[in-house]
Amino acid sequence: xxxxxxxxxxxxxxxxxxxxxxxxxIHPALxxxxxxxxxxxxxxxxxxxxxxxxxHRGIEFMGMRQGRNLIQILYLSERIxxxxxxxxxxxxxxxxxxxxGIEVPPRAQYIRVIISELERIHxxxxxxxxxxxxxxxxxxxxxxxxxxxxxxxxxxxxxGNRINYAIPIFGGVRRDITPEQxxxxxxxxxxxxxxxEELLDAFLRDPTxxxxxxxxxxxxxxxxxxxCAVGPTARASGLRKDVRQDRPYLAYSDFEVKAITPAxxxxxxxxxxxxxxxxxxxxxxQSLDIIEKALENMPEGEITSFPKIPALLAHLKKAEGEGLGxxxxxxxxxxxxxxxxxxxxxxxxxxxxxxxxxxxxxxYPMFEDQEVADIPIIAAxxxxxxxCMDRVYIVRNGKEETWTKEELLRLSWEKTRxxxx
Amino acid sequence: MGLSAFKxxxxxxxxxxxxxxxCDIEIVAALTPRYDVERFGIRLVGTPRHADVLxxxxxxxxxxxxxxKRIYEQTPDPKAVVVVGGCGSTxxxxxxxxxxxxxxxxxxxxxxxxxxxxxxxEAIIDGVVKAVAKLEKLGAKV
Numbered sequence: 001x002x003x004x005x006x007x008x009x010x011x012x013x014x015x016x017x018x019x020x021x022x023x024x025x026i027h028p029a030l031x032x033x034x035x036x037x038x039x040x041x042x043x044x045x046x047x048x049x050x051x052x053x054x055x056h057r058g059i060e061f062m063g064m065r066q067g068r069n070l071i072q073i074l075y076l077s078e079r080i081x082x083x084x085x086x087x088x089x090x091x092x093x094x095x096x097x098x099x100x101g102i103e104v105p106p107r108a109q110y111i112r113v114i115i116s117e118l119e120r121i122h123x124x125x126x127x128x129x130x131x132x133x134x135x136x137x138x139x140x141x142x143x144x145x146x147x148x149x150x151x152x153x154x155x156x157x158x159x160g161n162r163i164n165y166a167i168p169i170f171g172g173v174r175r176d177i178t179p180e181q182x183x184x185x186x187x188x189x190x191x192x193x194x195x196x197e198e199l200l201d202a203f204l205r206d207p208t209x210x211x212x213x214x215x216x217x218x219x220x221x222x223x224x225x226x227x228c229a230v231g232p233t234a235r236a237s238g239l240r241k242d243v244r245q246d247r248p249y250l251a252y253s254d255f256e257v258k259a260i261t262p263a264x265x266x267x268x269x270x271x272x273x274x275x276x277x278x279x280x281x282x283x284x285x286q287s288l289d290i291i292e293k294a295l296e297n298m299p300e301g302e303i304t305s306f307p308k309i310p311a312l313l314a315h316l317k318k319a320e321g322e323g324l325g326x327x328x329x330x331x332x333x334x335x336x337x338x339x340x341x342x343x344x345x346x347x348x349x350x351x352x353x354x355x356x357x358x359x360x361x362x363x364y365p366m367f368e369d370q371e372v373a374d375i376p377i378i379a380a381x382x383x384x385x386x387x388c389m390d391r392v393y394i395v396r397n398g399k400e401e402t403w404t405k406e407e408l409l410r411l412s413w414e415k416t417r418x419x420x421x
Numbered sequence: 422m423g424l425s426a427f428k429x430x431x432x433x434x435x436x437x438x439x440x441x442x443x444c445d446i447e448i449v450a451a452l453t454p455r456y457d458v459e460r461f462g463i464r465l466v467g468t469p470r471h472a473d474v475l476x477x478x479x480x481x482x483x484x485x486x487x488x489x490k491r492i493y494e495q496t497p498d499p500k501a502v503v504v505v506g507g508c509g510s511t512x513x514x515x516x517x518x519x520x521x522x523x524x525x526x527x528x529x530x531x532x533x534x535x536x537x538x539x540x541x542x543e544a545i546i547d548g549v550v551k552a553v554a555k556l557e558k559l560g561a562k563v
Contacts, residue, residue, distance in 0.1 A: 026488060032437050032445070033485060054484045055439040058518040067517060076514050082443025082539060126446060129453075145453035152450075163443045163539050409467070 018046055023375065023408075025054045034384070040372055048367045050360060060350050069345040070096060070316050071309065074169065077336070080352065082163050083126065086112075086119045087329035088336070088352070089168045094249060094325030095338040096170050096347075100316055102306070106299040108172035109251040114185075114294050115159065115167050116327065117287040121192065122151045123330035124280040124287075127380075128203065131277065134376040135212050136413030140202055147195055154188045157181060170312060172304025185295060189288050196285050203277050204265075208416055213273035217366040217378035220271055227361040231332020232283065233382045235261050236276040238269030243328040254297065255290045273381045318342055322349075331355035331382075356384050373411040430462030431553060434472035434496065438489055438525070440479030443539035444506040448476060451542035458546055469495040474552045476545075477531075480508040480515040481523030493529040499559035501552035502531045505545055507538040514538075 018041045025033035033054030039047040059080055063073040077092040078085050090112055097104060104112075125148040132140035152162045158177060159165035167173050177185070203209055219229065224237035234241045242259035244252045260282045262268070262275045269275055306312035320342040326335045332355030339349040359382045366378050437445055451458050452465060466472055469492045481489060493502070502525075507513035509525045525531055532555050535548035 025485070026436060026492065032442060033439070033488075054482060055437070055479075056482055056484075056520050057439055057480060057515055058520040059515075062515065062518050065517060072514075079441045079443070079508075079514055079538070082441040083446060085441075085443065142454050145450065146455060149450070149455045162541065163447065 043371045045367050045370050063350045066346045078164055083123050084329040085164045086116050087327050087334050091325040091327040091334045091336040093168045093170050095323040095336040098323030099321040099338050099340045100319030102171045105302045107301045108303045110294050110298050111173045112168055113251050114291050117290045118151055118155055120287045120330045121284050122148055124284050131380055134380050136416045150188055150191055154185055171306040176303045192288055200281055216273050216374050217381050218272045219362050219366050223365045228358050229362045230355050230358045232279045233359045233362055235259055236279045237271035243326055243333045255293050273377055276381050317345055329355050373415040376412050431473050432466045432471055433474045433476055434466055434469045435476045436492055438479035438485040439482035444478040447539045447542050451545050456542045472496050475502045476505055477509055477525050478505045480512055480521045481528055483520050483522055486522045486528050489528050499556050501555045503533040503548045503552050504531050505535045507536055510534040510536055
């Protein structure tokens, strides 16, 4: 996008000077700390700087400092992110399994797929609710979060916990899906099948949602490609990019996953916030398909190739080599790289690339020339895994004004009301 | 503790100090229809200046420590501090890192610890209810 401060066609405040609006690092809606510094002219965003690092815990360092064994690090990898709490372990176990030459039994691969697709459903519904909240549509937030509890119940049933499932372990999974559990999973699938149309209707055919999200936060396909966007952020711009399709791993090659873009819903991909809602909701349906197929074709057999933990630890200690593991997390591609050396319990190198890291840069073109009232929804639309703002300081004519997040939301809600009229 | 113990509506402010999102989404889950704490008058507010209770998650990263102190100072008295999650209470799995200065009670005084990684929404509600008891005791003194 060409920047042309002189000839810009601004709706109001065309001749005002540029002000700086810092937002963050504490913000109650987005959960994790990050700081945006916006340059605004009137209501229009001219430029943005993003400062990250508030949530940096040094997890890779903790894993590499020779105090923990790989199983302890597995639990650490799970706590990189509480929402993708099976995506990181899946990528990490794959990396270690490749490095140590461990085979995963087919049944364990299927269970990993089922849990990660259930996680995708919970994550996308969570995001849809947050997006509705940022638009001032709290009814929809409560609706989506109510229906999200069903998938958490199933995850709790299968894994023993609502969040942080601790399912993958090197060489397999820690829990089997028992025959009594199948009917409950099927029931949940039927529940969401019946609900999906209603959700699509509530989000996509609502004139207010459409008015607030169409043409807002556009990421052009070319920009998405150049900025290496991943996951739904890239797919909403029309890129057919999905790790499950491009480099199938685990049992994903059995399900013939196809990357979903708005074109599958009969729309021309624009890359705006509306398209991101379309992609995420359609992916809920895709995950249901995958879970159905996985349940139908579930192979019998062992769930782990190392039932005894001491034997697994001894094998890992002897292992030498390097491995790469990848997974399509709800937010996009996550990659773990591990290098093991013989005789050491911890890896020599552990490198993690999380999806939001790739998507951060796509914020820059999305924010360009948008309104201040659209900041909450654009910040939320890549489904960032880092939190954001608490209050906004506006220095106008040397006078400081403090804006809380509530006021920003109020701005956003007022805009909705304006558009309804 | 019965419902009569709630003499006033409790407003809660949530601070993430480098948490993994696990506790944070459970806090939001506690606000949404399944658990619905708003029926007790407990609601999340957007600024510490309106809050009675601080809900703190995360192991406190170096960059957040100063900000956590500032938020504590901005919260009007009487106030209660509830730490949600294992890493905020004891550091949990996050030990021996160069960038963590937690747990939370090394930075600010804490009244209630809610263990769990993450704790269930029921446990978070229980923690807030325990904070009510503290606030009432403080209220009786004034």
